[in-house]
Amino acid sequence: MKLRPEGPIVIAAGGTGGHLFPGQALAQELRRRGRKIVLMTDERVQHFDKLFPGADIFSVPSATPTNRGVAGLFRAAPAIISGIGQAFGILGRVEPSVVIGFGGYPTLPPVAGALLRGIPTCVHEQNAVLGRVNRLVAPYVQAIASTFAAPRFLKPRDASRLVLTGNPVRDAVIAEAGAPYVAPGPTDRIHLLVFGGSQGARVLSDVVPAALAQLPEALRARVDVVQQARPEDLARVRDAYDRAGIRATLESFFDDMPKRIAAAHLVIGRSGASTVSELCVIGRPSILVPLPHSLDNDQKANAEKVEAAGAGWMVEQKDFTEAALAARLAALLADSGMLARAARAALGQGQPNAVRKLADLVEKLGRGEFHAIQAVTESEDDIQSPGPLLFAQGGC
Template sequence: MTANTQGPVVIAAGGTGGHLFPGQALAQELTRRGRDIVLMTDERVKRFDSLFPGADIYAVPSATPSGKGIAGLVKAAPVLFSGVAKSFGILGRVKPSVVIGFGGYPTLPPLAAALLRRIPACVHEQNAVLGRVNRLVGPYVHAIASTFPGPRYLREADKGKLVLTGNPVRDAVMQQADVPYDALGAETRIRLLVFGGSQGARVMADIVPGALASLPEGIRARLDVVQQCRPEDQARVEGAYRGAGITAELQTFFDDMPARIAAAHLVIGRSGASTVAELGIIGRPSILVPLPHSLDNDQKANAEVLAGDGAAWMIEQRDFTETALAEKLVELLSHPETLNGAAIAAKATGQPQAVTKLADLVEELGRGEFRRALSHEKAGG
C-alpha cells in the first residue's frame, strides 16, 4: 500500500496530556487547512475525545514494558503485536496520507503498521530527551520533528532527519500569547499559580501551603493563590491556607489553565513538555520541580533548558522543602525586577510558529516532498 496524498492525517499519541495536547494543536491547524484527522491511541482516549472534535478516533491495544529489562518487553509483546495487527487493518481502511506519532507506547503499533504499509511516517519529540518509542522507530521513520535542536539520545545516523519545529500548543494557549506580563508592584496583590500536571501533584500539596504560611506577613497578606490539587488533598490544603489567612482558589482541574498562567506573576509546577512550551508562549516566570521518576529524566532536562535561559528556577524534588521554597519566594518577591526579567526571558523561548512548521512538515511528507529533498541531500545534490 502506498500513501493516499489526499487522505487523512493519522495522529498517534499516548494517553497523557503531554502527548495529546501537541497532537490536538496539530489537529486544529490541519483542520483549518481542510484536512481530515484520525486519532489512534489507547483506551484512555475516552477521557480526551472532546479534544479532537470531528476526528475519527480508534483505541488500539498497547502496553508499556515494565522496567528496562528484556522480561518487561517480552511481557508486553503480545499486546503490542495485537495493537500492530489492529492498526494495520485500520490504516488499510482509512488510507492516510501520513502517520505522525507524538510519543508513548500507544504510538508504537500505529507507527509500526504505517511502516509495514509503506505509508510516510514521522514522530514529534516534545522533550529535550528523545523518548523511548521515538528512539526505537527513529531509524525507520521519514522525519523526526523536535522541540529542541539536539535532543539527547538522537543517533548520529538520524540527525539528517531532524526538523526543528518547536512544540505546538493549543489554540487556547495562543489566545493568551499577547497578554502582557503584569509587573509586580510594591503594594499589588501577588498572584501565584501552583499545579503539577493534568492530575495535580501530591508534593505541591505537601510543600507549598506550609512554605507560603511561613512567609513574612507583608508578603503573605498580599497572596492570591490558585492551586490544582488531587481530590484527596483538597480539604487539607484548604485548611492550611485558611489557617494561614491566605486567599486561595483550589480545584482538582482547571479547564482554563492557559488564562490562569497568563494571569500569574509566578508559576510553581512540574516541567513537562507542554508546561514548558506554554510558559514560553505566554511568557511567565516559574519555579520548576521536575518529576523525579520520569523516564530518562526528561522533565529535568526541560527545566534545565528554561533555567539556563534565565526564564525559570529549578528545584529538584529532593531539595523541594518548605524552607527552601520559602527562601526562594522571599528572594523573588522582594525583587520584582528579577521576575520581570524572567518573564521576558520566558517569552523569548516561546515558539509560536511551531504548529505551522509541524503542519507544513506533515503535509510535505504526505506529498512525498520531504523525502525527495532528504534523498537529494544524501546524494550530495
Template sequence: MKRYPQGPIVIAAGGTGGHLFPGQALAQELRRRGRRIALITDERVQRFDRLFPDADIYPVPAATPSGKGAIGLVRAAPAILAGIARSFGILGRIKPAALIGFGGYPTLPPVAAAILRGVPVCVHEQNAVLGRVNRLVAPYVDAIASTFEAPKFLKARDAGKVVLTGNPVRDAVMAVADRGYQAPADEGHIHLLVFGGSQGARVMSDVVPGALAQLPDVLRRRLSVVQQARAEDIERVRAVYAAAGIAAELSAFFDDMPERLAAAHLVIGRSGASTISELAIVGRPSILVPLPHSLDNDQKANAEKLARSGAAWAIEQKNFTETALAALLTTLLADPAQLAAAARAAKAHGQPHAVRDLADLVERLGRGEFQPDGTPLRATDATGGSGVLKFAIGGA
C-alpha cells in the same frame, strides 16, 4: 509505495497531556486547512476524546513495559502486537496521507503499523531528551520533528531527519500569548499558579501551602493562589491556606488553565514538555520541580534548559522542601524586576509558529515532497519494519 495525498492525517497519541496537547494543537491547525483527522490512541481514549471533536477515533491495545528487563518487554508484547495488528488493519481501510506519532508507548503500535504499510511517518519529540519509542523508531521514520535542536540520545545516523518545529500549543494558549507580563506592583496582589501536570502532583500539596505559610506577613497578605490539587488533598490544602490567611482557589481541574497562566505573576509546577512550551509562549517566570525517576530524566533536562537562560528556577524534588521554597519565594517576590527579567527570558524561548511548521511538515510528507538532508524520502532498508517488530516482541 502507493500514496494517498488527499487521505486523512493520522495522529498517534495517548497517555498524558504532554503527548495529547500537541496532538490536539496539530489537529486544530489541520482542520483549519480542511484536512480530515484520524486519531489512533490507547484504550484510555474516553478520557480525552473531547480534545479531538472532529476526528475519527480508533482505540487500539497498547502497553508500557514495566521495568528495564526482558520480563517487562515479554509481558507487554501481546498487547503491543495486538495493537500493531489492529492499527495495520485500520490504516489499510482509511488510506492516510501520513501518520505522526507524539511519543510514548501508546504510539508504538500505530507507528510500527504505518512503517510496515509504507505510510509516510513522522514522529514528534516534545522534550530535550529523545523518548524511548521515538529513539526506537527513528531509523525507520521519514522525519523527526523536534522542539530542541539536538535532543539527547539522537544518533548521528538520524540527525538528517530532524526538523526543528517547536512544540505546538493549543489554540486556547495562543489566544493569550500576546498578554504582556506585568510584574507585581508595590502593595498589590501577587498571583501564584501552582499545578503538577495533567494529573496533579501530591508534592505540590505537601510542600507549597506550608512554604507560603512561612512567608513574612507583608507578603502573605498580598498572595492570591490558584492551585490544582488532587481531589483527596483539597480539604487539607485549604485548611493550611485558611490558617495562614492566604486567599486560595483550589480545584482538581481547571478548564481555563491558559487564562490562569496568563494572569500569573509566578508559576510553580512540573516541567513536562507542554508546561515548558506554554510558559514560553505566554512568557511567565516559573519555579520548576522535575518529576523524579521519569524515564531518561526528560523533565529535568527541560527544566535545566529554561533555568540556564534565567527564565526559571529549577529545584529537584529531593530539595523541594517548605523551608527551601519559602526562602526562594521570599527573595523572588520581593524583587519584581527579577520576575520581569525571567518572564522576558521565558518569552524568548517561545515558538509561536510551531503548529504551522509541524502541519506544513506533515502535509509535505503526505505529498511526497519532504526529503531529509537530501536523501530519498523513504529509506530503502527493508529491515525497518522487522526491526520494530523485533523490539515489540522483546528481542531488541
C-alpha cells in the same frame, strides 16, 4: 503503499497531556486547512472526543513495560503485538496520507502499523531527551520533528531526518501568547499559580502551602493562590491555606489553564514539555520541580534549558523543602525586577509558530516533497530565532 496526499492524517497520541496537547494543537491547525483527522490512541479513548472534535477515533491496545528489564518487555509484548495487528487493519481501511506519532507506548502500534504498510510516517519529540518509543522507531520513519535542536539520544545516523519545528501549543495558549506581564508592585496582590501537569503532583500540595505559611505576614497577606491538586488532596490543601490566612482557588482540574498562566505573576510546577512550551509562549516566570522518576530525566533536561535562559528556576524534588521554597519565594516576590526579567526571557524562548511548521512538514510528507538531507538546515532558516542562548542548546 501509494501516496494519498489528500487522505486523512492519522495522529497517534495518548498517555499524558505532554503527548496529547501537541497532537491536539496539530489537529486544530490541520482542520483549519480542511484536513480530515483520525486519532489512534489507547483504551482511554472515551476521554478524547472533546480534545479532538470531529475526528474519527480508534482505540488500539498497547502497554508500557513495568520496568526496564526483559521481564517488563515480555509482559507488555502481547498487548503491543495485538495493537500493531489492529492498527495495521485500521490503517488499511482509513488509507491515510501520513501518520504522525507523539511518543509514548500508546503510539507504538499505530506507528509500527504505518511503517509495515509503507505509509509516510514521522514522529514528534516534545522533550530535550528523545523518548524510548521515538528512539526505537527513529531509524525507520521519514522525519523526526523536534522541539530541541539536539535532543539527547538522537543517533548521528538519524540526524539528517530531524526537523526543528518547536512544540505545538493549543489554540487556547496561542490566544494568550505574549499577554503583557506586569510585575506586582510593593502593595499589589500577588498571583501565584501552582500545578503539576495533567495528573497533578502531590509534592506541590505537601510543600507549597506550608512554604507560603512561612512568609512574613505582610507578604503572605498579599498572595492569591490558584492551585491544581489531586482530588484526594483538595481538603487538606484547602485547610492549610485557610489556617495560613491565604486566599486560594483549588480544583483538581482547570479547563482554562492558559488563561490562568497568563494571569499569574509566578508559576510553580513540573517541567513537562507542554508546561514548558506554554510558559514560554505566554511568557511567565516559573519555579520548576522536575518529576524525579521520569524516564531518562526528560523533565530535568527541560527545566535546565529554562533556567539556562534566565526564564525560571529549577529545584530538584530532593531540595524542594518548605524552608527552601519559602526563602526563594520571599526573595523573588520582593524583587519585581527579577520576575519581570524572567518573564521576558521566557517569552523570548516561545515558539508560537511551531504548530504551523509541524503541519507544513506533515503535508510535505503526504505529498512526497520532504527531503531529509536538508531537513535541519531548512527548518533552522525558517524559524525566527527566539534567543541565542536557549536556541543554540535547543529552545523551550
